[in-house]
Amino acid sequence: MKLNNFFYIFLFFFILSCSKKVENTTTLNEVNLETQMIEIYNQAMEELKRGDVIYAGKKFSEAELLYPQSIWAPRAVLISAYGYFSQGYYSDAINNLERFIAKYKNHPDIDYAYYLLALCHYDQIVDEKKDMKEIVDAKKYFEFIIKNYPDTEYAYDSKFKLELIVEIMASKEMYLARYYVEREKWIPAINRFKKVVNEYDKTIYVEEALHRLVEIHYKLGLEKEATNYASLLGYNYQSSKWYESSYKILNKKYVSKKNEISDERETILKKFKKLFK
Numbered sequence: 453m454k455l456n457n458f459f460y461i462f463l464f465f466f467i468l469s470c471s472k473k474v475e476n477t478t479t480l481n482e483v484n485l486e487t488q489m490i491e492i493y494n495q496a497m498e499e500l501k502r503g504d505v506i507y508a509g510k511k512f513s514e515a516e517l518l519y520p521q522s523i524w525a526p527r528a529v530l531i532s533a534y535g536y537f538s539q540g541y542y543s544d545a546i547n548n549l550e551r552f553i554a555k556y557k558n559h560p561d562i563d564y565a566y567y568l569l570a571l572c573h574y575d576q577i578v579d580e581k582k583d584m585k586e587i588v589d590a591k592k593y594f595e596f597i598i599k600n601y602p603d604t605e606y607a608y609d610s611k612f613k614l615e616l617i618v619e620i621m622a623s624k625e626m627y628l629a630r631y632y633v634e635r636e637k638w639i640p641a642i643n644r645f646k647k648v649v650n651e652y653d654k655t656i657y658v659e660e661a662l663h664r665l666v667e668i669h670y671k672l673g674l675e676k677e678a679t680n681y682a683s684l685l686g687y688n689y690q691s692s693k694w695y696e697s698s699y700k701i702l703n704k705k706y707v708s709k710k711n712e713i714s715d716e717r718e719t720i721l722k723k724f725k726k727l728f729k
Contacts, residue, residue: 489519493528505535509544526556533568542572563597567606570594574613577620584624591617622652626661638668659685663694670701678702 496511512532516525533548549569570593576586594610629644648661662685669678
């Protein structure tokens with residue numbers, strides 16, 4: 453009986469000592485991993501400073517994979533993304549940022565990740581004649597930042613860039629509308645101009661869009677609709693050159709004030725010349 457008790461006591465202490473060894477070994481391994489990771493991370497930073505973002509990106513990925521539980525892992529992904537972005541490798545930057553957002557969604561720098569992602573799309577916008585994908589994606593992420601991180605510096609800049617994006621989107625609609633006008637495709641042209649009026653009414657294009665709607669409807673014999681659009685244009689932009697152009701369409705006898713002044717000056721000049729004949 454005593455022998456059995458001794459056996460169980462011995463077994464207990466043996467297991468306990470083994471568990472301590474495992475715990476110590478695990479802790480030691482973690483320390484070693486983090487040390488190695490920091491070393492690789494620092495190497496990546498040096499390469500980034502030299503401007504070799506491709507090699508730096510590989511080293512950052514290596515650091516993250518070596519010890520993903522470390523606080524340095526998300527930093528490696530984010531800095532790698534910035535490196536790619538700074539050199540114009542937008543696809544690589546976007547891949548890293550999307551992975552960061554999916555994997556580290558509670559990270560303190562998540563707002564910066566979204567902002568950098570928006571910039572990646574924004575910087576790829578060429579003009580309104582090209583593919584709209586980058587414009588739409590940039591708009592989506594800037595709006596997300598403004599909504600979810602309103603008190604950040606990123607939200608302030610996002611608002612400014614969003615205004616520019618809206619102008620670009622409006623110009624895209626105007627470009628397409630003019631394209632249809634040139635080919636006398638009146639219905640799609642009207643729809644495009646209406647979209648500018650309804651969705652981009654704060655842009656510089658809304659006045660011309662209203663005028664074109666007056667112009668097209670009058671041409672099609674829809675004078676009531678033309679008058680309605682002219683009234684809307686006059687109510688909001690009476691001093692606009694586009695309102696004057698629309699007014700001329702509906703009032704053929706209309707003479708602009710500039711022409712009246714010019715005619716008046718010409719008459720006075722003629723009278724003055726007669727005095728010396």
